[in-house]
Amino acid sequence: MTNSELFIEIDGLCKSYKQxxxxxxxxxxxxxxxxxxxxxxxxxxxSTTIRMILSLITPDEGTVKLFGKDLAYNRYQTLSQIGSxxxxxxxxxxxxxRENLEILGKISNVRHLKKKIDEVLELVGLFDRGNxxxxxxxxxxxxxxxxxxxxxxxxxxxxxxxxxNGLDPQGQxxxxxxxxxxxxxxxxxxxxxxxxxxxxxxxxxxxxxxNKGKNVVEGHVQDLLNESxxxxxxxxxxxxxxQQKIKESAWIDQLIEYDEYKLLFKLQHHQIAExxxxxxxxxxxxxxxxxxxxxxxxxxxxTGDDHxx
Amino acid sequence: xxxxINIELYKIFKRSRTYIAFAAVFVIVVALQIGVHFExxxxxxxxFQNIKESFMFQGDLVNGYLITFIILSSLWxxxxxxxxxxxxxxxxxxxxGGTFRLLLTRPISRTKLVIxxxxxxxxxxxxxxxxxxxxSLLPSLLIFxxxxxxxxxxxxxxxxxxxxxxxxxxxxxxxMLTMTTVASLSFMLSSFSDNSxxxxxxxxxxxxxxxxxxxxxxxxxxPVLPYMFTTYLTSWLLFxxxxxxxxxxxxxxxxxxxxxxxxxxxxxxxxxxxxxxS
Numbered sequence: 001m002t003n004s005e006l007f008i009e010i011d012g013l014c015k016s017y018k019q020x021x022x023x024x025x026x027x028x029x030x031x032x033x034x035x036x037x038x039x040x041x042x043x044x045x046x047s048t049t050i051r052m053i054l055s056l057i058t059p060d061e062g063t064v065k066l067f068g069k070d071l072a073y074n075r076y077q078t079l080s081q082i083g084s085x086x087x088x089x090x091x092x093x094x095x096x097x098r099e100n101l102e103i104l105g106k107i108s109n110v111r112h113l114k115k116k117i118d119e120v121l122e123l124v125g126l127f128d129r130g131n132x133x134x135x136x137x138x139x140x141x142x143x144x145x146x147x148x149x150x151x152x153x154x155x156x157x158x159x160x161x162x163x164x165n166g167l168d169p170q171g172q173x174x175x176x177x178x179x180x181x182x183x184x185x186x187x188x189x190x191x192x193x194x195x196x197x198x199x200x201x202x203x204x205x206x207x208x209x210x211n212k213g214k215n216v217v218e219g220h221v222q223d224l225l226n227e228s229x230x231x232x233x234x235x236x237x238x239x240x241x242x243q244q245k246i247k248e249s250a251w252i253d254q255l256i257e258y259d260e261y262k263l264l265f266k267l268q269h270h271q272i273a274e275x276x277x278x279x280x281x282x283x284x285x286x287x288x289x290x291x292x293x294x295x296x297x298x299x300x301x302x303t304g305d306d307h308x309x
Numbered sequence: 310x311x312x313x314i315n316i317e318l319y320k321i322f323k324r325s326r327t328y329i330a331f332a333a334v335f336v337i338v339v340a341l342q343i344g345v346h347f348e349x350x351x352x353x354x355x356x357f358q359n360i361k362e363s364f365m366f367q368g369d370l371v372n373g374y375l376i377t378f379i380i381l382s383s384l385w386x387x388x389x390x391x392x393x394x395x396x397x398x399x400x401x402x403x404x405x406g407g408t409f410r411l412l413l414t415r416p417i418s419r420t421k422l423v424i425x426x427x428x429x430x431x432x433x434x435x436x437x438x439x440x441x442x443x444x445s446l447l448p449s450l451l452i453f454x455x456x457x458x459x460x461x462x463x464x465x466x467x468x469x470x471x472x473x474x475x476x477x478x479x480x481x482x483x484x485m486l487t488m489t490t491v492a493s494l495s496f497m498l499s500s501f502s503d504n505s506x507x508x509x510x511x512x513x514x515x516x517x518x519x520x521x522x523x524x525x526x527x528x529x530x531x532p533v534l535p536y537m538f539t540t541y542l543t544s545w546l547l548f549x550x551x552x553x554x555x556x557x558x559x560x561x562x563x564x565x566x567x568x569x570x571x572x573x574x575x576x577x578x579x580x581x582x583x584x585x586x587s
Binding site for chain 2: 051054055056057058075076077079080082084086087088090091092093094095099103104106107108109149
């Protein structure tokens with residue numbers, strides 16, 4: 001990657017609210033073309049970071065560079081190239097979707113505004129409801145309108161903070177497809193904040209996990225998920241006997257723990273099939289094999305089970 | 310800047326809340342006109358019972374000018390409430406509705422946004438006073454006709470019918486200035502808050518509290534009273550003195566203007582640094 005392709009460069013960012021350190025020396029980089037996952041549990045400092053990237057909040061320390069320029073000194077220039085959807089999509093409820101977009105388009109100096117509004121409403125599937133007041137919209141429609149306003153001025157980069165919040169599984173799927181379409185068809189780089197690993201895994205190509213305002217791990221999503229060891233649970237009929245058998249084999253080095261229902265191993269991807277064969281050959285009845293990648297495992301420790309699915 | 314002002318005006322006049330104020334003024338003014346029409350003469354007889362022994366009254370004192378004067382006297386507390394209903398919501402309403410996230414992530418300056426919002430709120434305020442002037446003066450004069458006006462302050466002032474119209478225009482003009490100050494106060498409180506009720510109640514509470522404290526502790530507060538903006542909220546009455554006291558009028562206008570500037574400056578300084586957490 002060359003320096004000119006660097007769209008977001010966060011360096012040593014800090015923000016405190018009274019005694020609470022919301023963001024603590026956070027650093028990461030987003031390159032042109034990325035769908036960059038910004039993952040962390042609730043309260044990890046994601047929204048505060050995003051608000052600092054969008055100049056809604058002033059950092060205590062550190063710098064935000066957008067398109068190679070310091071945001072603090074190039075606010076207008078950089079913000080004109082960014083679209084955003086932060087947390088829940090709020091609009092002027094007493095106005096229609098079109099009227100909302102007209103206001104935002106005028107502020108952003110969008111040329112051929114009416115045509116552009118038609119285009120984005122069509123893209124997000126709200127063309128027929130464009131003249132309805134926003135107060136009549138469902139949560140999913142508001143989210144889609146949120147995406148529409150974020151791309152209205154043809155930005156190079158959009159920042160989406162929990163865009164799937166409040167959506168049902170079908171709505172979440174549609175949102176993922178929309179994000180992919182915007183990235184691939186319009187060539188827009190996306191910073192996607194979420195507390196759901198699966199959402200990031202299915203959408204992003206690179207990601208950072210933060211917790212308590214600090215960078216925990218950063219890299220390509222598939223590298224982080226595949227290269228890491230997996231914690232794999234084997235659910236079998238007789239774990240006590242199996243444990244004895246394992247102790248007599250080389251697999252004992254991989255055994256992490258066991259209980260009356262399952263044996264938990266730390267394995268490389270290719271070792272799952274080998275261990276499965278060993279179990280079958282030892283006449284154990286395998287009820288289920290549940291792989292849990294260490295990144296997931298790690299994220300669960302950070303966040304609790306409810307953030308995985 | 311013009312675009313921003315237009316957008317703010319568009320938002321104001323697209324909301325039904327805006328028209329509640331105009332409807333309220335209309336209802337109050339019409340009610341007062343009807344009330345004065347039926348009860349005006351007996352009220353005047355009661356008020357002037359002492360001076361009737363010393364003066365001879367000719368013609369109809371219940372006329373359009375008297376009704377307009379009574380409306381002006383009655384509405385000085387209502388109009389600030391109606392003004393702050395809109396101006397107190399202009400910044401806090403965006404925070405409460407979450408729409409600051411839409412506006413301030415666009416390439417616009419916070420200073421320009423605050424000024425555009427203030428100018429739009431100011432326009433609404435003067436429009437409301439102008440509306441009140443229009444529906445007070447015009448129907449009253451058309452229905453009840455012109456006539457002389459007696460104003461009792463520390464002295465009794467008699468004004469002939471042809472000496473009154475300019476005084477009312479000046480009084481309403483001054484009312485626009487005081488409502489600008491009220492608008493700037495509620496606008497400032499609006500920038501401190503993330504809900505709309507606080508700034509509206511806050512504005513009225515401040516005005517009422519200072520007015521009461523000023524009345525109760527007048528002797529104690531006498532040195533500072535000339536510098537309080539609330540002292541001059543009813544100074545439109547200065548235009549109903551037989552000989553205008555220009556020193557007092559200029560002082561009243563200056564204090565109101567200075568407070569407007571102070572409130573607006575505080576709003577700008579605070580809002581430019583404010584973290585948008587809503």
